[in-house]
Amino acid sequence: MNAIGVVCRKEIVDNVRDRRTMFSTLAFGPLFAPLMFVAMIQLVVNQAISSAEQRLSVPIVGIESAGNLEAFLAARGIDADLDHEITDLDSAARAVVDGVHGFVVVIEDTFADNFGSDRPARVTVVFDRSDSRNGERVQRVQSELRAWSERIGALRLLARGVSPTVVRPIIVDSYDLSTPTGRSALMLGILTYFLLFAVLMGGMYLAIDTTAGERERKSLEPLLTTPVSRTSLLLGKVSATTVFMLASLALTLIGFGIATPYLPLDELGMSSGFTAATAIYAFLLLAPFSVLGAFMMTLVASFTKSYKEAQTWLGLLLLVPTLPVAIATILNVEPSQALMWVPSMSQHLLITTLIKQEPVDWLMVVQSVASTLIYAGLIALVTIRLYKREALLG
Amino acid sequence: MIEVSALTKFFGEIRALDGVSFAAERGRITGLLGPNGAGKSTCLRILSTVMNADGGRATIDGIDVAADPLAVRRRFGVLPHGAGLYPQLTAVENIRYYGDLHGIGRETLNARIAALVERLDLSAIANRRAKGFSQGERTKVALARALVNEPDYLLLDEPTSGLDVMATRDLRLWLTELKRRGCCILLSSHVMQEIAALTDEIVVIAHGRLAARGTPAALRHEFACDDLEQVFVDAVMRADST
Numbered sequence: 001m002n003a004i005g006v007v008c009r010k011e012i013v014d015n016v017r018d019r020r021t022m023f024s025t026l027a028f029g030p031l032f033a034p035l036m037f038v039a040m041i042q043l044v045v046n047q048a049i050s051s052a053e054q055r056l057s058v059p060i061v062g063i064e065s066a067g068n069l070e071a072f073l074a075a076r077g078i079d080a081d082l083d084h085e086i087t088d089l090d091s092a093a094r095a096v097v098d099g100v101h102g103f104v105v106v107i108e109d110t111f112a113d114n115f116g117s118d119r120p121a122r123v124t125v126v127f128d129r130s131d132s133r134n135g136e137r138v139q140r141v142q143s144e145l146r147a148w149s150e151r152i153g154a155l156r157l158l159a160r161g162v163s164p165t166v167v168r169p170i171i172v173d174s175y176d177l178s179t180p181t182g183r184s185a186l187m188l189g190i191l192t193y194f195l196l197f198a199v200l201m202g203g204m205y206l207a208i209d210t211t212a213g214e215r216e217r218k219s220l221e222p223l224l225t226t227p228v229s230r231t232s233l234l235l236g237k238v239s240a241t242t243v244f245m246l247a248s249l250a251l252t253l254i255g256f257g258i259a260t261p262y263l264p265l266d267e268l269g270m271s272s273g274f275t276a277a278t279a280i281y282a283f284l285l286l287a288p289f290s291v292l293g294a295f296m297m298t299l300v301a302s303f304t305k306s307y308k309e310a311q312t313w314l315g316l317l318l319l320v321p322t323l324p325v326a327i328a329t330i331l332n333v334e335p336s337q338a339l340m341w342v343p344s345m346s347q348h349l350l351i352t353t354l355i356k357q358e359p360v361d362w363l364m365v366v367q368s369v370a371s372t373l374i375y376a377g378l379i380a381l382v383t384i385r386l387y388k389r390e391a392l393l394g
Numbered sequence: 395m396i397e398v399s400a401l402t403k404f405f406g407e408i409r410a411l412d413g414v415s416f417a418a419e420r421g422r423i424t425g426l427l428g429p430n431g432a433g434k435s436t437c438l439r440i441l442s443t444v445m446n447a448d449g450g451r452a453t454i455d456g457i458d459v460a461a462d463p464l465a466v467r468r469r470f471g472v473l474p475h476g477a478g479l480y481p482q483l484t485a486v487e488n489i490r491y492y493g494d495l496h497g498i499g500r501e502t503l504n505a506r507i508a509a510l511v512e513r514l515d516l517s518a519i520a521n522r523r524a525k526g527f528s529q530g531e532r533t534k535v536a537l538a539r540a541l542v543n544e545p546d547y548l549l550l551d552e553p554t555s556g557l558d559v560m561a562t563r564d565l566r567l568w569l570t571e572l573k574r575r576g577c578c579i580l581l582s583s584h585v586m587q588e589i590a591a592l593t594d595e596i597v598v599i600a601h602g603r604l605a606a607r608g609t610p611a612a613l614r615h616e617f618a619c620d621d622l623e624q625v626f627v628d629a630v631m632r633a634d635s636t
Binding site for chain 1: 442443444445446465472479481487491492494495523540
């Protein structure tokens with residue numbers, strides 16, 4: 001036990017003095033991850049707000065004959081762009097296909113006649129559905145055109161002494177029950193990805209330095225001649241890696257705690273469920289994952305022949321835990337007891353539940369912690385076996 | 395006493411050691427001599443319990459190295475080839491780490507480190523990080539590290555490689571001093587002059603097999619030649635032809 005402590009302390013002191021290790025542990029996770037996160041959310045929010053508020057300028061062919069409509073659209077932030085050479089439907093289609101204009105509104109020549117004699121007048125929106133950049137703008141123009149049509153229809157009915165409600169047998173209403181925190185959960189769900197990344201990144205250089213690095217420096221062989229069992233040496237090294245992972249995780253959580261109040265979530269009608277208590281729960285949930293990560297990284301690094309090779313493999317290993325998280329996010333997976341056996345996914349689901357401020361099933365928490373520690377134990381056994389082989393010296 | 399009998403080791407198809415037997419006594423310096431790739435390092439690695447033999451037996455004070463490696467390691471100081479130090483730790487921290495791993499108490503360890511720093515003339519670099527050390531400084535610190543448990547047995551693999559004349563001379567003086575205190579020293583080298591200047595007993599290994607063994611005088615007599623270098627060449631050639 002004492003020897004494990006000696007090895008752990010030495011590895012920590014040794015790596016605290018290494019600038020590269022400290023950079024990846026203290027700077028990457030805790031500093032860059034929250035900054036990147038805030039920048040990402042800011043971008044999403046800005047885009048959502050700007051497309052709803054911006055004034056639109058759309059080429060509208062034949063707007064001269066529909067002064068009433070022009071005034072209606074202008075009041076709703078849609079201006080007719082007069083700087084174009086489009087004359088009919090064909091040239092409008094060509095302009096859209098060639099990309100001269102995102103989309104064009106064409107009012108038919110007979111608009112004034114039809115409109116005056118109460119016949120339906122045709123207004124065509126020419127657009128390309130596969131062009132996602134204009135999707136929202138097209139929808140906005142279409143819904144304003146529909147609104148104008150409904151208003152004119154209602155006025156005509158009133159002029160004939162008929163109540164406009166006659167032609168509205170039902171009213172479709174939406175009643176959105178999602179809570180503000182529930183809505184922000186999707187975005188904050190990316191948070192677990194950053195947290196898992198910070199855990200692994202925090203210990204990556206230690207996992208390499210204590211195994212492949214030690215061999216490359218030729219300090220492994222004399223170390224193996226000290227009267228300490230290889231198992232104790234290994235456990236000491238993995239403990240040091242775990243300590244660095246936990247430090248990186250704690251600092252990253254603090255970083256997020258500082259950064260989330262600056263997120264413009266209110267502007268989207270959302271609120272943040274990321275409190276000090278959430279941070280502490282997230283730390284406790286991810287602590288077993290760091291033990292698993294430390295053993296996994298040490299195992300992989302022990303197989304490699306050099307520092308560089310270890311870096312390559314561990315770089316790939318960093319991506320592995322993100323896969324279950326990606327699947328959970330894309331498929332919108334609900335937490336279940338079976339999924340608590342999938343490391344990284346179980347942590348992701350539980351932390352997301354916390355952020356949504358939904359009730360946490362404590363049995364699932366126990367399952368997540370237990371299963372992660374069981375996997376860590378199994379990988380530990382494999383690593384210990386590997387450490388007892390002669391080939392360890394390379 | 396170190397006793398090696400019929401030691402055999404394979405690396406895949408290659409027979410690195412093929413039934414080597416010799417003994418090394420306390421208070422003597424025994425030199426393992428042989429061309430590159432003869433099996434010297436393999437032999438030392440088996441003795442230092444880093445590797446296991448495929449056949450034969452090696453004992454220290456009657457303890458089988460394979461049966462009780464921890465007991466063997468407590469009696470040993472080892473200076474492997476390359477002598478890797480931790481570049482981010484100071485000279486003293488490098489030595490202290492091994493002292494801690496040997497479970498030496500704080501006060502005893504402090505006293506020992508102070509004595510080693512004094513004796514190996516390390517005071518100028520004692521609190522500097524090992525990052526920028528010269529080969530000579532690295533070897534000195536690694537030697538201090540190997541001696542921190544006051545071992546009865548000292549194994550050195552090519553200890554003088556990369557050392558300049560002064561450092562080599564210093565190393566010889568320290569080894570002689572350790573020998574006088576009853577330490578059993580086993581060192582490997584491929585440089586005949588070095589072995590001749592230092593050792594009481596020579597063990598010549600070639601192609602994993604014992605080529606010759608005895609005191610320098612006995613070997614000169616056996617090969618009827620005064621020049622030890624010629625003795626070495628003759629011994630290796632004789633081993634080649636059998």
